[in-house]
Amino acid sequence: xxxxxxxxxxxxxxxxxxxxxxxxxxxxxxxxxxxxxxxxxxxxxxxxxxxxxxxxxxxxxxxxxxxxxxxxxxxxxxxxxxxxxxxxxxxxxxxxxxxxxxxxxxxxxxxxxxxxxxxxxxxxxxxxxxxxxxxxxxxxxxxxxxxxxxxxxxxxxxxxxxxxxxxxxxxxxxxxxxxxxxxxxxxxxxxxxxxxxxxxxxxxxxxxxxxxxxxxxxxxxxxxxxxxxxxxxxxxxxxxxxxxxxxxxxxxxxxxxxxxxxxxxxxxxxxxxxxxxxxxxxxxxxxxxxxxxxxxxxxxxxxxxxxxxxxxxxx
Amino acid sequence: xxxxxxxxxxxxxxxxxxxxxxxxxxxxxxxxxxxxxxxxxxxxxxxxxxxxxxxxxxxxxxxxxxxxxxxxxxxxxxxxxxxxxxxxxxxxxxxxxxxxxxxxxxxxxxxxxxxxxxxxxxxxxxxxxxxxxxxxxxxxxxxxxxxxxxxxxxxxxxxxxxxxxxxxxxxxxxxxxxxxxxxxxxxxxxxxxxxxxxxxxxxxxxxxxxxxxxxxxxxxxxxxxxxxxxxxxxxxxxxxxxxxxxxxxxxxxxxxxxxxxxx
Amino acid sequence: xxxxxxxxxxxxxxxxxxxxxxxxxxxxxxxxxxxxxxxxxxxxxxxxxxxxxxxxxxxxxxxxxxxxxxxxxxxxxxxxxxxxxxxxxxxxxxxxxxxxxxxxxxxxxxxxxxxxxxxxxxxxxxxxxxxxxxxxxxxxxxxxxxxxxxxxxxxxxxxxxxxxxxxxxxxxxxxxxxxxxxxxxxxxxxxxxxxxxxxxxxxxxxxxxxxxxxxxxxxxxxxxxxxxxxxxxxxxxxxxxxxxxxxxxxxxxxxxxxxxxxxxxxxxxxxxxxxxxxxxxxxxxxxxxxxxxxxxxxxxxxxxxxxxxxxxxxxxxxxxxxxxxxxxxxxxxxxxxxxxxxxxxxxxx
Numbered sequence: 001x002x003x004x005x006x007x008x009x010x011x012x013x014x015x016x017x018x019x020x021x022x023x024x025x026x027x028x029x030x031x032x033x034x035x036x037x038x039x040x041x042x043x044x045x046x047x048x049x050x051x052x053x054x055x056x057x058x059x060x061x062x063x064x065x066x067x068x069x070x071x072x073x074x075x076x077x078x079x080x081x082x083x084x085x086x087x088x089x090x091x092x093x094x095x096x097x098x099x100x101x102x103x104x105x106x107x108x109x110x111x112x113x114x115x116x117x118x119x120x121x122x123x124x125x126x127x128x129x130x131x132x133x134x135x136x137x138x139x140x141x142x143x144x145x146x147x148x149x150x151x152x153x154x155x156x157x158x159x160x161x162x163x164x165x166x167x168x169x170x171x172x173x174x175x176x177x178x179x180x181x182x183x184x185x186x187x188x189x190x191x192x193x194x195x196x197x198x199x200x201x202x203x204x205x206x207x208x209x210x211x212x213x214x215x216x217x218x219x220x221x222x223x224x225x226x227x228x229x230x231x232x233x234x235x236x237x238x239x240x241x242x243x244x245x246x247x248x249x250x251x252x253x254x255x256x257x258x259x260x261x262x263x264x265x266x267x268x269x270x271x272x273x274x275x276x277x278x279x280x281x282x283x284x285x286x287x288x289x290x291x292x293x294x295x296x297x298x299x300x301x302x303x304x305x306x307x308x309x310x311x312x313x314x315x
Numbered sequence: 316x317x318x319x320x321x322x323x324x325x326x327x328x329x330x331x332x333x334x335x336x337x338x339x340x341x342x343x344x345x346x347x348x349x350x351x352x353x354x355x356x357x358x359x360x361x362x363x364x365x366x367x368x369x370x371x372x373x374x375x376x377x378x379x380x381x382x383x384x385x386x387x388x389x390x391x392x393x394x395x396x397x398x399x400x401x402x403x404x405x406x407x408x409x410x411x412x413x414x415x416x417x418x419x420x421x422x423x424x425x426x427x428x429x430x431x432x433x434x435x436x437x438x439x440x441x442x443x444x445x446x447x448x449x450x451x452x453x454x455x456x457x458x459x460x461x462x463x464x465x466x467x468x469x470x471x472x473x474x475x476x477x478x479x480x481x482x483x484x485x486x487x488x489x490x491x492x493x494x495x496x497x498x499x500x501x502x503x504x505x506x507x508x509x510x511x512x513x514x515x516x517x518x519x520x521x522x523x524x525x526x527x528x529x530x531x532x533x534x535x536x537x538x539x540x541x542x543x544x545x546x547x548x549x550x551x552x553x554x555x556x557x558x559x560x561x562x563x564x565x566x567x568x569x570x571x572x573x574x575x576x577x578x
Numbered sequence: 579x580x581x582x583x584x585x586x587x588x589x590x591x592x593x594x595x596x597x598x599x600x601x602x603x604x605x606x607x608x609x610x611x612x613x614x615x616x617x618x619x620x621x622x623x624x625x626x627x628x629x630x631x632x633x634x635x636x637x638x639x640x641x642x643x644x645x646x647x648x649x650x651x652x653x654x655x656x657x658x659x660x661x662x663x664x665x666x667x668x669x670x671x672x673x674x675x676x677x678x679x680x681x682x683x684x685x686x687x688x689x690x691x692x693x694x695x696x697x698x699x700x701x702x703x704x705x706x707x708x709x710x711x712x713x714x715x716x717x718x719x720x721x722x723x724x725x726x727x728x729x730x731x732x733x734x735x736x737x738x739x740x741x742x743x744x745x746x747x748x749x750x751x752x753x754x755x756x757x758x759x760x761x762x763x764x765x766x767x768x769x770x771x772x773x774x775x776x777x778x779x780x781x782x783x784x785x786x787x788x789x790x791x792x793x794x795x796x797x798x799x800x801x802x803x804x805x806x807x808x809x810x811x812x813x814x815x816x817x818x819x820x821x822x823x824x825x826x827x828x829x830x831x832x833x834x835x836x837x838x839x840x841x842x843x844x845x846x847x848x849x850x851x852x853x854x855x856x857x858x859x860x861x862x863x864x865x866x867x868x869x870x871x872x873x874x875x876x877x878x879x880x881x882x883x884x885x886x887x888x889x890x891x892x893x894x895x896x897x898x899x900x901x902x903x904x905x906x907x908x909x910x911x912x913x914x915x916x917x918x919x920x921x922x923x924x925x926x927x
Contacts, residue, residue: 084897084898102630103630104630105630105896105897105898105899106898107628107780107781107899108649108650108781109627109628109629109634109646109650110628110629110630112638112642112645112646112650113629113638113642115642122766123766124764124766124767124769124770126770126781127770128780128781128782128783129780129781131783132649132650132781132782132783135785136645136649145764145766365816365819365820366819366820367816367819367820386822387822389822390821390822391822393820394820395816395817395820396817397814397816399814400813400814400817401812401813401817402812402813403677403811403813403814404677404812404867404868404869406812406867406868409600409601410601410602410603410866410868411812411813412601413601413602414809414810414812414813414821415821416601417806417810417821417822417823418821418822420806422803422806425598425602426598426601426602427598428597428598430598430601430602431597431598431600431601434600434601435600463813466813466817470821
């Protein structure tokens with residue numbers, strides 16, 4: 001009887017013995033029914049069984065966002081390697097967890113040596129690396145950056161299925177949806193005007209993850225309403241004139257000198273910060289969309305509530 | 316007799332006519348001097364024969380129009396020494412002169428012993444053999460002029476065109492270069508040189524063509540061309556004539572029409 | 579030829595015929611060193627790899643060795659050879675054409691034009707990374723840049739004019755590339771383009787070799803056809819024309835060959851600069867100043883230099899891989915500055 005085989009790769013797989021097929025040789029009805037029963041049981045075991053070799057694919061990730069998705073979705077025994085950015089607390093929300101795994105720098109030669117079953121990559125991770133890995137016979141899953149909650153959901157689903165953890169994916173999605181429903185129910189009546197200031201004078205344009213999170217927090221993204229350009233940059237002067245009550249600053253590598261951070265240190269900006277309420281949200285929240293991104297929503301929500309309370313007192 | 320037949324050679328640069336149609340027969344074995352005031356069209360005529368500027372009319376050598384020849388064949392027929400000869404890379408003189416052998420080399424063919432012989436002969440003619448191993452950028456003006464003339468001789472073309480070959484050389488080297496041109500012509504080549512020096516033109520050239528304002532004013536042997544009236548009309552100078560050692564001496568003496576300077 | 583008998587008589591009087599090496603010194607010596615050098619560099623490039631913990635020597639364990647060798651090391655080595663060789667060759671040819679040692683494809687805008695062409699083709703979805711349209715886009719961009727150079731500088735331009743025109747074209751290509759970046763589908767795509775342009779050979783496959791070669795080979799052939807014409811230009815344009823090598827012909831051969839070969843190279847590797855500038859300079863004292871003698875040695879030395887730079891990248895401590903274009907710029911820019919300072923007097927003339 002034919003056995004279910006894992007998908008075979010022609011060239012790169014390291015020393016995997018090929019599985020044979022056994023052809024039906026039944027002559028007696030009895031033997032035949034035993035065999036059918038056995039194959040049904042075997043099929044059920046393969047589909048539903050606990051992790052056995054070949055049931056859970058070995059997973060490598062070469063992109064910061066997919067690293068974090070994999071960390072949330074995969075069984076620890078599956079994870080072969082994650083990209084080096086995932087262990088950097090400035091970039092990643094799950095840096096401590098990621099640091100427990102071997103880290104890669106995203107080259108084909110490294111991944112060959114790790115020998116994963118599935119490679120998860122961002123759609124904009126090096127095109128050469130991805131196409132070389134595909135031509136070597138690896139399954140490479142491309143994942144677009146997450147901008148909305150639907151994106152987070154669909155990426156969770158895609159990655160979960162690719163790594164054989166569809167159930168866990170659905171569970172996380174359900175949790176996330178529940179949390180969002182709660183946030184929607186407790187949303188303040190009046191959205192508060194807010195503006196995000198990121199290093200380099202960037203803000204959150206209407207299509208961004210930050211905008212999505214702000215909206216969930218019950219904030220109005222003022223610059224987006226005013227029709228920002230595609231790249232979402234904001235001069236300090238525009239910032240000063242923006243009628244926002246809440247200033248959300250995302251510090252990033254503040255202990256390293258950079259031109260980007262110099263914008264945040266602009267005296268005019270600091271003056272604005274004292275007039276408006278300013279809160280800091282680590283930049284890592286606005287980089288990749290995860291269920292954990294909702295933590296940022298809660299931070300913004302609390303600031304929102306404090307502001308609402310203050311305004312209420314003032315009225 | 317081998318002849319370079321020029322039929323209605325005319326040159327225009329845009330709206331300006333540099334040379335009215337000229338027809339001449341120039342025979343091998345002659346050193347032909349093209350003389351005339353600045354802007355008379357001498358260089359234009361030379362360049363038209365060399366095929367360096369667009370022109371009307373045809374130049375024919377041994378009954379074959381030059382433009383109909385294949386490019387290497389034409390290059391073997393006609394050697395040209397530019398007015399401001401250049402040597403852009405600091406190479407050895409022997410190798411510079413060897414560049415003159417290019418028209419004789421097919422694609423990929425390296426120079427042979429006969430090319431080396433031609434180079435040596437050319438250097439000897441110009442009395443520049445001692446310069447052979449020197450770098451071209453380290454030569455004096457006179458040395459460089461000899462080296463570049465040797466390059467033009469190395470082609471061993473039956474026609475040699477030289478545009479003001481003795482300009483900015485000292486008298487010693489002027490005489491030397493004119494001597495080389497003359498002896499090359501005596502070997503059977505046609506040498507055509509643009510010259511400003513009337514005295515040297517008179518002494519060395521076997522034939523002169525006097526141009527003025529784009530037209531041929533006079534043409535023939537030096538005695539026939541270098542007449543008082545021709546020089547006053549063509550150059551606007553009054554000449555001084557004399558003879559020394561049996562050769563004609565012509566010097567521009569004073570500007571024509573300047574009676575106040577008559578002594 | 580003028581009357582051979584008279585000439586033969588004249589020659590016989592002079593000393594016996596000399597060996598042709600007097601006018602054409604042997605040119606094999608550079609190859610005796612360069613060919614083994616390239617071979618060694620290529621072998622080293624096949625031997626050295628890079629893993630998450632830094633450099634790796636050898637091909638890994640037996641099961642992976644064949645894959646690593648054929649799919650990773652060999653394509654990278656081949657491309658370094660071809661791209662580096664192309665840059666060296668075109669640099670030598672351009673220096674011969676312009677009669678000045680400060681020319682190279684990058685300075686004249688060929689590389690940035692090619693990059694713009696490739697960026698437009700790839701990142702705006704006209705073609706995929708594995709399509710032949712990509713190097714064709716690079717060639718189109720390179721041709722456009724060089725055509726513009728000649729339109730700006732003219733055929734008889736002085737060196738200063740040509741260099742200034744090259745600066746203008748580089749600026750224009752950079753501006754247009756920035757414009758293209760502005761219309762990129764997302765900031766991530768824009769970042770990817772920026773990194774691509776820094777020049778790299780990482781994770782290229784044999785497909786890319788197959789894409790570039792069909793355009794590089796004709797490019798090289800055109801340049802080789804121009805070799806004699808470049809030598810003739812030593813005497814200036816008029817003398818060259820009368821030697822049978824019209825400057826226009828030489829010019830089109832060199833420019834066309836550079837556009838094809840550099841266009842294809844940049845389309846595959848991004849912008850790698852200064853190789854074409856440095857290599858002919860290092861070789862000139864050795865091969866002599868004839869432009870034709872520099873061509874093949876510059877190809878080999880360009881290949882060796884690029885291989886060496888690429889190997890150096892792999893030997894760095896663990897971390898993301900440095901870009902090849904950055905390394906060649908680190909080597910080449912100080913060299914360029916040194917050249918300018920040394921020749922400042924000659925530049926003024």
